[in-house]
Amino acid sequence: xxxxxxxPASATATADYRRRNAKRLKLVLLGLVALVLALxxxxxxxxxxLPLADVLRTLVDPQSAAPRLSVIVWDLRLPIALMALAVGxxxxxxxxxxxxxxxxxxxxxxxxxxxxxxxxxxxxAIVFGWSVLPGAGPFIxxxxxxxxxxxxxxxxxxxxxxxxxxxxxxxxVGIALLFTCNAITALLQYRSNEVQLTQIVFWxxxxxxxxxxxxVGVAAVLIAVALPFFLMRGWALTALRLGDERAxxxxxxxxxxxxxxxxxxxxxxxxSVSFVGGIGFIGLVGPHIARLLVGEDQxxxxxxxTIASAVLLSLASSLSKVITPGVIYxxxxxxxxxGVPFFISLVMSIRSRAV
Amino acid sequence: xxxxxxxxxxxxxxxxxxxxxxxxxxxxxxLAALVGPNGSGKSTLxxxxxxxxxxxAGSVSLDGADLAGLSQRExxxxxxxxxxxxxxxxxxSVFDIILLARKSLHRGFAxxxxxxxxxxxxxxxxxxxxxxxxxxxxxxxxxxQRQLAAIGQALVREPDVLLLDEPTSALDVxxxxxxxxxxxxxxxxxxxxxxxxxxxxSLAARFADRVLVMNGGRIAQAGTPESVLAHKAVSETYxxxxxxERSARGTLLVEPYIQVQ
Numbered sequence: 001x002x003x004x005x006x007x008p009a010s011a012t013a014t015a016d017y018r019r020r021n022a023k024r025l026k027l028v029l030l031g032l033v034a035l036v037l038a039l040x041x042x043x044x045x046x047x048x049x050l051p052l053a054d055v056l057r058t059l060v061d062p063q064s065a066a067p068r069l070s071v072i073v074w075d076l077r078l079p080i081a082l083m084a085l086a087v088g089x090x091x092x093x094x095x096x097x098x099x100x101x102x103x104x105x106x107x108x109x110x111x112x113x114x115x116x117x118x119x120x121x122x123x124x125a126i127v128f129g130w131s132v133l134p135g136a137g138p139f140i141x142x143x144x145x146x147x148x149x150x151x152x153x154x155x156x157x158x159x160x161x162x163x164x165x166x167x168x169x170x171x172x173v174g175i176a177l178l179f180t181c182n183a184i185t186a187l188l189q190y191r192s193n194e195v196q197l198t199q200i201v202f203w204x205x206x207x208x209x210x211x212x213x214x215x216v217g218v219a220a221v222l223i224a225v226a227l228p229f230f231l232m233r234g235w236a237l238t239a240l241r242l243g244d245e246r247a248x249x250x251x252x253x254x255x256x257x258x259x260x261x262x263x264x265x266x267x268x269x270x271x272s273v274s275f276v277g278g279i280g281f282i283g284l285v286g287p288h289i290a291r292l293l294v295g296e297d298q299x300x301x302x303x304x305x306t307i308a309s310a311v312l313l314s315l316a317s318s319l320s321k322v323i324t325p326g327v328i329y330x331x332x333x334x335x336x337x338x339g340v341p342f343f344i345s346l347v348m349s350i351r352s353r354a355v
Numbered sequence: 356x357x358x359x360x361x362x363x364x365x366x367x368x369x370x371x372x373x374x375x376x377x378x379x380x381x382x383x384x385x386l387a388a389l390v391g392p393n394g395s396g397k398s399t400l401x402x403x404x405x406x407x408x409x410x411x412a413g414s415v416s417l418d419g420a421d422l423a424g425l426s427q428r429e430x431x432x433x434x435x436x437x438x439x440x441x442x443x444x445x446x447x448s449v450f451d452i453i454l455l456a457r458k459s460l461h462r463g464f465a466x467x468x469x470x471x472x473x474x475x476x477x478x479x480x481x482x483x484x485x486x487x488x489x490x491x492x493x494x495x496x497x498x499x500q501r502q503l504a505a506i507g508q509a510l511v512r513e514p515d516v517l518l519l520d521e522p523t524s525a526l527d528v529x530x531x532x533x534x535x536x537x538x539x540x541x542x543x544x545x546x547x548x549x550x551x552x553x554x555x556x557s558l559a560a561r562f563a564d565r566v567l568v569m570n571g572g573r574i575a576q577a578g579t580p581e582s583v584l585a586h587k588a589v590s591e592t593y594x595x596x597x598x599x600e601r602s603a604r605g606t607l608l609v610e611p612y613i614q615v616q
Binding site for chain 2: 009020238249251296
């Protein structure tokens, strides 16, 4: 007979910690599976009523597929479906980073004017045909949106640096930027003709139809760099959740951390908004789902927020194609329409289910 | 081998907070209690000593070496400051946040905690009796339990200097005694310097090896509890009368009272 020694109570706490981490890790893996399934669903849906088997066969073996099938799947559907994942991931990571450094669950790059600045850039291109990047050619709207979004982030960056890098300062400057940009866009709309006005409104709605393989590649590289960049600061970011002073006394350089993450989140938001226009709520809802699922430990929170947002946007992309057969609605409308009630029900129904 | 704070000067804007403050040598292995009225500059002194605020003049040195030359990270390794504000309500467990205090200086891809880290966290959980709620989110705990978890952060860090700002303010009587005994024991065993701001003069007298009385941005009196608390500096500082007495158990009791003019 072997005697079973009682475990000290603190060892139980360690076992609990390990169990919780294993559960969180499992959630990350489940999220990745959901990501693949959402992608498959998105690619299989669309005008043309292609049988699922044909779509999958074309994906696996494009050489033997009929040219028409190959074009629909590889040139039309796949870039859009991958763009949905990439943009969702960028918005989710960006929103998660913003919410953490600003200690504000309502923060995302859109509430801080980055998206509004991109719209100003796009509107300038549409109304005046001015390009801030010489040689942008057909990409003048995208290029302008990117430069303006990045410009807004730089303004946010330098003004907060000047004034002291507190969460309050960043939010105040961000809100001021948002209203200024909205006013400029309104002014531009007022000066525009009917065609230009339609173009601006359509751009503002956000649409994945602007996806290209090139954009997918850029987004993928950015995520591949940004996520590890954020994760390397995972412990420090978690410490920041306990408040500035406690984080500082734990050796975290709070000001520098805020600025580093601000640069990362701004770049992610600027790229995503310049590629596909304004897509609201994903960067807000994704991190909230992550927080409910895995809590505030940033080692898990950041990847889960990224994955959850990617899955959400991918599902929204599928939805945008099935509401009216043959019509693909701009995804910004879908995320706003679905996002708001979803967000409210999320907040109301699940108080805390962190593992 | 000691912590020494000399001629510290600090002001918020035009308001002077610390004015040529010196603590003398605070030897390793000793627990010093910092007492003084609200607004006398205790927290500012801690922040300056921890390097979170930059004093206009003066020095903070440990074992003869000035700490001013260290980076924030290096300084945080040597000095841990536990602020009064332990109220953060976030979805992190007690275990999580104690572990965090060990890992927060870490940068890089070692995202997992090492066995050494978890052993240290276990030790602190055992020491402070946190096991019953170690796996609970701090958002669901009482103020006292959150404060205990924060003290756990201070102990797990194994610094050379511990600066504790009112570490027992939210604790019940039993916990106050337990925590102060644990802190004193850890201070002696590890040979570190601990300075704790404490409002309860009896608690200070009971556990501290020396008492520093702070008033008007200066140390008004410093020495053994008995000598300092009997000194008129204490009654002047608080504008109260102070009656000292040894209990039948030999404990020094401090009874402040308001003098009727």
